[in-house]
Amino acid sequence: MVTVADLVAMPGLGLRPAEGAPALDGSVLRWVATSELADPTPYLEGGELLLTTGLGTRGWSQEWTAYVDRLAxxxxxxxxxxxxxTHDRLPPALVAACRERGLVLLEVPRATPFVAVSRAAAELLQDQEAATTRLALDLQRRLTRAALGLDLRPLVERLAQLLDATVALVHRDGEPAEGPIGAHPETLDLDLVRTEVAGIKGQGLGAVSTTTRDGDTTVVRPIGLAGRPELYLAxxxxxxxxxxxxxxxxxxxxLLSLAVERRAERRAAERRLRGRALELLCAGDLRSAEVLLAAAEGGRAVPERLRVIRMSGPQEALDDVLGLLEDAADGVLAGTVDGELVAVAPPARVVGVLAALADVLASAGVRAGVGRAVAAPDARRGAETAGHxxxxxTATSPVRRWEEVADAGPLALVPEALGREYAASLLAPLDAEQRSTLAAFLRHHGSRGAVADDLGVHRNTVRNRLAEIERLTGLDLDDPAARVGAWLALEIAAEG
Known part of the structure; x- marks a missing residue:
């Protein structure tokens, strides 16, 4: 910017500051105006050097105070x-009024035409405008070079360096994602940033906040090209x-918005690739899964031994879980397969993975099934057991391991709703006596004599009852599979 000091320093003008004038470099000069009016302020916009010969001010004394006050x-x-x-020298009353009001007063020698002062100021302003343009272009070039990659931090660091500023990228809650970065990071008022983000985050991508406090200026802008901004530049x-x-x-x-968009596109592509790789792995095609994963960013490999974790729940919550898993250490693979979130991890890592997800699983309605530990070629079996x-x-037990299901016996393998429907349809034709006979038959492993003794009836009665049960249910009670089905139905009915 051009100051009055720059103009005074121009050779050949001979401008002389009045004794006791304020600091010249603190007065920003935007133009030069000439007026002989007693009140020229209606024709001023601010920032002008007003030139006057004092025509009509001869004999002024107290009038200078009001004149200077209007200009200031x-x-x-x-x-x-x-x-x-009009005046051979600067009037003392004028000097005193300018000193009191803090207005810079210059003496313009008679040999210096006002037009020469105007021309010199115009040259300074033109040079300043050209320098401003060059500086802006230079800053843009330097920032653009810093934004060649997908990493946001180099660009943030470059901006802080070029502006001698403190810079940070913050989330929607105002918490830092990158930074603060700069020579004095403590100067960034994060409480102020949080307040400003809260004030503009509902205004979309075009919003901007500028705040001046304690001599510092803080600017907050949203980052992004479409949709709801997730990051803000402070x-x-x-x-x-x-x-x-x-x-x-x-x-x-x-540039940060472009980088965020490119990174989001890259991340979406990587997610699709990992999702397809996990789909192939869980289908038993280990070789194809390894080829896809080798092509993905980071080149993560399938663990030699693994557990499959299958998760279901609200899509937004699953996206949050996926983000957490993607940030996990090497050895954890995660992706979306047929609407479920699937993760693969070495058995020793599963406890840590579930611990990291505990809050989301507890509060967001996400449920997780953990499959048995298997070798990588048997991932399909691991996925199936994770599905079971x-x-x-349940709502009270959102995480279940295969071992818990297996230890609970065959009943644990039957989905609750399907089991109740099966038991109701199979046992519906039977009365209480027939059901008791069927239970005794199964309990005594098909020994009709033992059943007769247990129930206190004749063997022929047992034989007739069993025949009627087979007719009503369509079961062949000599078939082991039929016996298993009948046992499951009776157990489920007893639990209900």
């Missing part, structure tokens, strides 16, 4: 009085941001 209120950068015409600089710096922040926001375990989960 209008935001004038400085007042330049041409001497040698930049804090001492003082104010000039146009090149604001342009650099805007450029960084766009998943079927046996």
């Amino acid at each position: 209120t209008a935001g004038a950068a400085a007042l330049g009085l041409g001497t040698g015409l 930049v804090s600089v001492p003082g104010t941001l000039g146009d090149p710096q604001r342009s650099a922040v805007s450029t960084a926001a766009v 375990a998943l079927e046996r989960t």
Whole structure:
């Protein structure tokens, strides 16, 4: 930016600051205006050096105070009085009024035409505009070079370096995702950032917040190209941001948005690839699964021994779980297969994986079935047992292991609703006496004599009852499979 000090330093003008004038470099110069009016402020926009010969001010004394006050209120950068015409020197009352009001006062020698001052100021402003443009372009080029990869941190670091600022990327809750980065990271007021994010996150991707507090300026902008922004760029600089710096922040926001979008596309592609690999693995095609995983980013391999974890629940919650699993250490594979979230991990890692997911599983309605430990070529069997375990989960027991299901006996393998339907349809034709006879028959392993003794009836009665049971149910009670089915039906009915 151009200051009054820059203009005073121009050779050949001979501009002289009045005694006791405020710091010249603190007065930003935006233009030069000339007026002989007693009140020129209606024609000022602020930031002007007002030049006057003082025509009509001869004999002024107390009037200077009101005149200077009007100029200062209008935001004038400085007042330049041409001497040698109306006034031979700067009037003491004017000097005192400018000193009291903090307005820069310059003496313009008679030999210096006002037009020369205007031309010199215009040259400075043109040079400053050109320099601003060059700086903005240079900042854009440097930021663009830093954004060549998918990693966001190099771009954040570069922005902090170029602006001598403190920069951070924060989540929607205001918690840092990257940073704060800069020479003085403690200067970024994260409480302020959280407040500003909360204030603009409902306004979409075009929102921006600029706050000045304790001499620092903090800018917060959303990051993203479409949809709901998940990240926000926070930049804090001492003082104010000039146009090149604001342009650099805007450029960084766009480049970060592109990087986030590219990273999201890459992540979606990698998720599809891993999902397909896990689908092949769980179908028993280990070789094809390994080929796909080798092509994926990071090249994760299938563990030699593994457990399959199958999870179901609300899609948003499953996406959160998938994100957690993707950030896990090497050895854990996760992806979506037929609407389920499938994870594969070495047996020793399963406890840690489930512990990391405990909060989500408890609060988000996600259920998980853990299959038996198998060698990689037997992953299909591991997936099947994980599915059986998943079927046996409940709201109070959202995680079940295959071992728990297997130890509970055959009944644990039958889905509850299907089991009740099967028992009801098989046993419906039988009365209480027939059901008691069938249970005794199964309990005594088909010995009709033992059944007769148990029930206190004749053997022929037992034989007739069993024949009627076979007729009503269609079972062949000499067939072991039929006996198993009848036993399951009686046990399920007893539990109900």
